Amino acid sequence: MNIPNDKNKALKATYKRVMVPNYSPTGFIPERAKGSYVWDKNDKHYIDLGGGIAVNCLGHSNPDLLKALSIQSKKIWHVSNYLANESATELAKSLTDLTFADKVFFCNSGSEANEAAIKIARRFHYLKNDSKDEIISFTNSFHGRSLLNITLGGSAKHKEGFGPFPESIFQAHFNDLKSVEKNISKKTAAIIVEPIQGESGIQPAKKSFLQGLRELCDRNGIVLIFDEVQSGLGRTSHLFAYMKYGVTPDILTTAKGLGGGLPIGATLVKNSYAQALDVGSHGSTFGGNPLVCAVAIKVLELISQPTLLGAIAEKEEILVNGLMDLSLKYHSFDAIRSAGLWIGCDLKRKQEVNTLIDCCYAEGLIVISAGPSTLRLAPALNISKEDLKESLIRLEKALAKFSN
């Protein structure tokens, strides 16, 4: 699109010159945002159904989060972990009050939360001297981009050229207990699984699969780790997806939505596993940063309210019904999967999701992908029904162009 005096263009040129080319963002650059609205440098208006990849769970510039940030910013920003701090302690208290967990380790991202989970599991067995160090992860999974996490993950592309990789990691088939049993040995230390796989397009585990994993882990002394980095914080209309399934892990990792847009990760554990990280065994300079934790306390308080979680099902229905109607009219999707305000639509036209995304941008709608052929939606959980309806109108215009 050629806009006279395009303010996005100049900055985009600089971006290209100075940024490592691992991302390929589109032509517009967001300038400011409020709630589920974003404006670019030309002041064009967008509705945000991407949510910064399930991060902006309470929308942009949420007034309650702004207030928490502002108050804490005038008190203390950073101390690191040779000093304790009140925000981190209070946040850990909230997280343990609201979940199965007894104790929390804080870090700054989902990758680091998983790194800590695997380290805890291996060290737990090391301290028991039972020589278990093998990890089982799953096909099509995503756990982050560190060397450990790409080794756990199911993407060959993410690994290409980055080896050698950490050892003793095996991959079983998602939703296939027999394949898990085949991979279990006397040396299996942990199994890590996303209860609902996000990056592969909102693919839910079967309840019987998670129950089966729980039983296998109990029977064989294996640590069960749920990666809820994307599925947590109300995304599925439950605070965490494990609550929806009624299957409790030994360790749970969370990040993305937890800071409401600020970087934070956390590894939640039961007491018996917490003891594996004794003094000096692991750490993070920024982990538990007071400023981020003060905001996360507020995020958790707002997200865990039954009114917010209870309103998600109706919004999910508006979106899914709208998507089904549009799919009928424009022959767009092979499948539509949803888990709360978290939706994956497989395009009939494979490998073309970026074209559709560009059509959406042109109509003032921000959406994201999951792989090359799946449209993903992960809007703010407090998005209004009116904004959802307006976003469906914009999506229809985009699909009409895309289908041409």
Ligand SMILES: *Cc1c(COP(=O)(O)O)cnc(C)c1O
């Ligand atoms: C995003 C994501 C991660 C990685 O989180 P980062 O903050 O990017 O390191 C890990 N696991 C899952 C399930 C995710 O969706």
